[in-house]
Amino acid sequence: MALIEISPSSYARSRALSPSDLSSSPSNPLLAFKNRQRSVPFSARRIPRILCSVAPNQVETSVLPTAPADVESKRECFGVFCTTYDLKEDEETKSWKSLINIAVSGAAGMISNHLLFKLASGEVFGPDQPVALKLLGSERSLQALEGVAMELEDSLYPLLREVSIGINPYEVFQDAEWALLIGAKPRGPGMERAGLLDINGQIFAEQGKALNAVASRNVKVMVVGNPCNTNALICLKNAPDIPAKNFHALTRLDENRAKCQLALKAGVFYDKVSNMTIWGNHSTTQVPDFLNAKINGMPVTEVVTDIKWLKEEFTKRVQQRGGALIQKWGRSSAASTAVSIVDSIRSLITPTPEGDWFSSGVYTTGNPYGIAEDIVFSMPCRSNGDGDYELVKDVIFDDYLWERIKKTEAELLAEKRCVAHLTGEGNAYCDLPEDTMLPGEQ
């Protein structure tokens, strides 16, 4: 498999180049340029670069991942910036942190099209954090992925030091410190939920294995592709050398949606809504918790006294917001999902404000609430900003809340039985509740 490097134009700024440098040799302008650069006595700092693991016209016939031993590491130059070469010393970068590797799957999809530019801009990890983006696609999406990489080039992000694209997770996840797993097959017409769980489960089993083999031992994994809770469970079960605590299923979009609906009802700006927990599955059984949430620091139920609205209207609106949006847009939430991925990462890398918390789908083993162990369940978390989190202990339950938590728990336990063949727990047995729906399926 060939690795191709595509040059990011962003570097031209920090190198003493002119466009004519790029066409100095009719036969091989890129090589000519490269050789010339080598003779320039710049300091030894790598340029940002874009790597592609398959040439566009040399796509391999199989997209099945290959174990590391089988990976051919040969690299072929593609563009003017194809080789590592020196950059002039740059004052701005002296205070930068060391580069972090961020892997993104489904990188040619709608959500990624918003997210990647946020990651590259510094909006997520900060203005002093250079990033390497490692984009996972498939044969299907490889050409589109090159288009994404070209747009990243053209955006001239100073913090974007490296972009690589590939279709083999064993290559793309190499040394990943963050893995944002977005790619998943959408549920098509007539497809059973069990079928979706199986198809996507296989993707996440494979990606879990790849992370286990080649990612950083402390990689933080954010599973977005649906059904994200069970996909996250499958992924973590296939990555036994990575702490289970490092795996998240994205329920932050649901938290954000719930905050918005409460703010609307209370007539306040949404930054006044805090302590918003989404319990359970990223599905229509999810439980937006108005019992523990606050508006202007007061319990929601003291501000919004219409309890019937909270129990019936609010809960349903949050659970079905994804579907309502699809009806308007004709496709599922992409921009707001990307924003919520940013929020969830930032919640892990910045200290949680005093007294507040955030929701994330995390591994239940050891949870203090009595929720079934060994599933991925959205719960309230706090972080001291080191990428890790603790579950919040001081939450209260009433019969209404607990009953709904048990319903979403039952759904996740049923999903887990459906994918037993992918988690190493024997034969799958699928008895999913009939009303099991993704938020977008309403």
Ligand SMILES: NC(=O)C1=CN([C@@H]2O[C@H](COP(=O)(O)OP(=O)(O)OC[C@H]3O[C@@H](n4cnc5c(N)ncnc54)[C@H](OP(=O)(O)O)[C@@H]3O)[C@@H](O)[C@H]2O)C=CC1
């Ligand atoms: N947790 C949450 O809050 C939310 C989750 N989602 C979920 O995020 C996922 C991505 O959404 P979005 O970016 O809008 O989707 P897109 O359809 O735009 O992109 C999805 C990507 O998934 C990849 N994919 C992997 N396997 C398959 C397959 N078998 N068939 C087709 N595509 C596949 C494709 O990339 P490639 O070919 O490169 O593999 C595709 O580019 C979906 O599962 C969606 O349900 C969406 C909104 C909210």
Ligand SMILES: O=C([O-])CC(=O)C(=O)O
């Ligand atoms: O069902 C989908 O793909 C969309 C989804 O998750 C959401 O909008 O919350």
